[in-house]
Amino acid sequence: MNLLEKLDAAAAARKSLLPNGVGAFGIPIEEIYSATEARIGDRRVLLLGTNNYLGLTFAPECIRAAHEAIDKEGTGTTGSRMANGSYFGHRALEREFAEFYQCGFGIVFTTGYQANLGTISGLVGPGDTVLIDGDSHASIYDGCILSGADIIRFKHNDMVDMEKRLRRLGDRVETTLIIAEGIYSMLGDQAPLAEIVKLKNAYNCILLLDEAHSLGVLGETGQGLVEKTGLLKEVDFITGTFSKSLCSIGGFCVSNHPQLEQLRYISHPYIFTASPSPATIASTRAALVLLSKGSDLRMQLWNNCTQLYSQLKETGYLLGPDPGPVIAAILDTPQQALQLWQSLLEHNIYVNLILPPAAPEGKSLVRCSVNAAHTPEQIKYVGDTFSKLYNTI
């Protein structure tokens, strides 16, 4: 098989999972009306499959800041942070992230994906070890691969399993980086951070926590799982993204270790890419202020989460273990998931469809993401529709 034939084979495998050309992946959004509604084809749909947790995509403060930055600084920086791409805004946002996490140091990356690639490959290298949760996001896997370190997985959120693997590493724990996530994006469950910290301290490793889905969602000021658990000082490095609760695009890493600064000189995903555009940085700075002051948004978000989670659970759907903004109905077969996904769309509800091997343990997921801008009526409509469809799958 030549290179192009290999791609044809992959396309055929995908088509066999998704008959009749159903566009579940990369569905065209024709118009976006608000944080909760859009047009897909000729339908006005409710958006339940975005990462817009605080519903800030149209926040006037952020839009205004982005407009002003475009007018004053232009559309792009046209260069790396290492060269001509470190404007005042980039440096200010780094300080603001460091202050937000009460840390000494902060670095902004061009995407959250690159934040993980750049941080992980900057911290470990060949001969070192990364111990990662089996359900880690692709950006974590890819960062580990890029680093050249030895990659050991532990069973998702299983601390007995994690300790077993730490013990096996023997002396190598000294150069081991443990990686976990605040909220896991597939099932919406949270890492057992207190136990991870206990093990990290017992074995004297370094701990990186990706707060991509928990930033803005957990904790009084929205720091994430570190704040909810009161363990901020115990986590060595925190990464995260601007692309979810902050409603733009970019990523960050913060730490109290001054060595973080060294990443600016060695980390390819930081250096060999252009820095975020001025408008992106400006809207992110405005969003970070709204996020940190957004306890009312978080209350609204959590009301929506618990309402939908409990309704789906009562109906009989098998869900992830923790209620939260990511609510995944777990189905046995891709056909069931596809059917539910399609029926929801016919009822003008857009959710995410996740098929094996992307979903854990060979299952398929129909995943909702709830946000603070959803009204109780919208959430009720979604819950009622899921209930109505339960017996059809």
Added chain:
Amino acid sequence: MTESNYDEIMQLLCDRLSGLTNSDAQITPETNMISQLSIDSIKLLNLIMEIEDTFDVSIPINALTDIHTVRELADLVHKIKSAS
């Protein structure tokens, strides 16, 4: 490490792989796990965890890049176990 340990590793791999594949193909040391048995990457990674536990070793998943056949995987496990 002795020959019998190597056989034990090979036997375990063949048993576990036959449980993981939908293919009826006879599993031999030369069987390609991905192209012939259609074992997807996650299943293979989970199998590695199981082997780690059975033989009490650490098998870095990045070492799998060069592993295609059952024999290559058995060799890798054997090498790591012998060194431990």
